[in-house]
Amino acid sequence: MRIFKKNSYFKPEIPKNKSTFIKLLASYLVIIFVVLCISSLVFFSNYKKLVLNEGYNVSKRSLDQAKYYTELNLNWAKSLVYSLYLDDKIYTLMYSSSPITDNSIIARLREINASSPNIDSICVYNKATNILYSSLGTGFNPEYEKSMRDLLINTKDTFSGNPIPLKIDIISKEGNIVSKNIFSIVLSNLPASGDKLPNGAIILNVNADVFSNYFKQTNKNDNILFSIDNTGRIVFSADSRKFLSDISKESYINDILASPLSSGSFISTINDVQYFVAYSNYKNQNLNFINLVPYELLIGQSKKARNSSIIIVLLLLFIGVIISYIISHKFYDPIEKLIKSINEKLPPENLKGYKNRNELEYLSEALDQVLSQPTSLENLPLEEMVFIRNKLLKDILVNNQSMDINKYPIKLQQLNLNIDLENILVVIFRIDSVNTLYKKYPIHNDRNLIRLGIKNIIVDNLSQQYKVDTLIIANSIVAVLSIGREIDENTKNELLNFIRTIQDKIYDKSNISLSASMGPFVSRIDELSTSYKKANEYINYTFKYGHRATLYESKILQNISKEYKYDEILENALFDAIKLGNKEKIRYCLDKIFENILQYSYNDIILSITTLAINSRNLINTLFDVNNEKCKIYVTDFLEHLKDYELAEDVKLWFLNLYESYIDTLNEKKLSKNNVLVEKVKEYIVDNYSDFCLSVEQISESLDMSPNYLRTIFKNVTGESISKYINDYRFNKAKSLLTDTDHPIADISTMVGYANSNYFYTAFRKNYGVSPAQFRKNNRTK
Known part of the structure; x- marks a missing residue:
């Protein structure tokens, strides 16, 4: 529809000043230059941070693996000390009243010593005889013995929970001074008092050089991994000569020891070289693990990226100049055409004095003339009217409306919006479990009808008491209520009852659950966006209160703890349960964690869950690495869609599935490895059952592992001991030979691995209730 008729005889001069085109071109060039510069700086800065973060993650994995290796070996040593204390022969050494x-008793010490290369020596002290027995034999080195006696005097606990590092200088048989690095664990019946020794004690000395070998294998690409105690002495490192060296005066060591954090990283200069320092403490053993990476090694990659980005920026800038020129022309052409069109349609007196200005001033005055003409909405089609109506209401809700408040009544009346200018608030109704609902109604029109039906029920109920207008936004129905007076407690309760009635009606009629939130009361329509914003915030608390919740300010605030603090103690308890594979304890700890985080605001709840997810990923991936499993878990997709989870229980279930999946995966892989190991044991028995010396120790030596560990695995998988399996296999072979051959029984005894035929005869009778001869006779008769 034309507003102005063409004036064929009026042809005013079009502005010839093309300053707009120049400004457009200059603006694009400036924008492109600024964007490229900022993008390059941001890219380089973020890339540098990414490199450092990756360096920290790599260092953290090394530190965690070193902690795990140390903890595993020290726990093994403690367990061995307890088993020594329970050994009858060792007990005899401790408390015998005579030498x-x-x-055989002394040989028992040597046998245990030889069972593991980790053991340097085992000493047993007997106060009654004042003898210190050692697995090194009688008359062992005097300096060594003196160190052990001093150790007993200085150990004031019955059990030294933390291994005691010792460096002992002894004189070899050749007369040379040799240093021995050991960790000692002491177990005694009574603590030493003064300079008196305990009644009896066991000292397990672990070879510290074994740990040095591990740290030597771990140090790669100029990385330096080591551990210090709380006084700054080196305990574990690749260089055994540095054992117990005091480096507490180094500034970076002081920073680590003084840090209240359990782990962290920083950059420090050490011996004129910059290093990236990552650390993690092991409070149970008073140890601090440290990894040093040359800073230049990490940052070298980012320097290459910076040089590459400069070249790319220059290239993009050149391309940007060309594109800016083309785009400026494209933008300017419509302006030029519009000026020509306005010149043809507006009366000349309306634009007098504007034709010599720049294009935009000229165009602005012309458009003002057009827009100042009265318009009529009545003639618009219904579809366009609804669109404009909804657009205006949405703009008011999100404060995207710059209209003078005095013009609101006219616009609201023209668009038939049922809203007052004062005493209003917003209520949001959101469909719960909308994805489940939409699966039942995959057709778009059906979904629209459901939302429209819900909207009509809301309007029918609320309009009984209030003026109301509604707007459908995504899966929510936004209701704007005109209360007509200032809201008090009675009015609020009355409105809440209306809301709950609507929720119940819709659920009873269509089995559709709605959650609702009520924004605060505002006195003016231009403040309505505040009520809408708060209502949007409150609806998120469905996550805490569940579906069909009715949410409002006082209800939410009274249950929020003001001070946010992530509970690392609860997290550590959960992670300990994961390491142990204790699913029941995991559920308990997870319930406690969610019970704690649901006391915070919604944003802090999301922050806590994000922190737990990232820490869980790091833990599980570290545990996979420690167990040499090529598995990884990722939480990126979960975090990206975290706000799509409607209920805390759904998120808790996600974490529970994550932890149980990890445990099941690890158990399956361990079981598979254990089954392979058991099959190897069985194959060895099949090939060597006739060997008189066949034993668990012989089998474990062939498989290069500890006898006790092999016994445990075999028993867990098969339900019987290796010794029983050997005996059963030998007797089954004997039965076959008795029934299928004429070999003498004494020969059969030898053939199946029994050197003593009398023992074979007795054992066979005990197992089967008959003698070998009677068994042969009975089975041949059949």
């Missing part, structure tokens, strides 16, 4: 002459 031990039985070589």
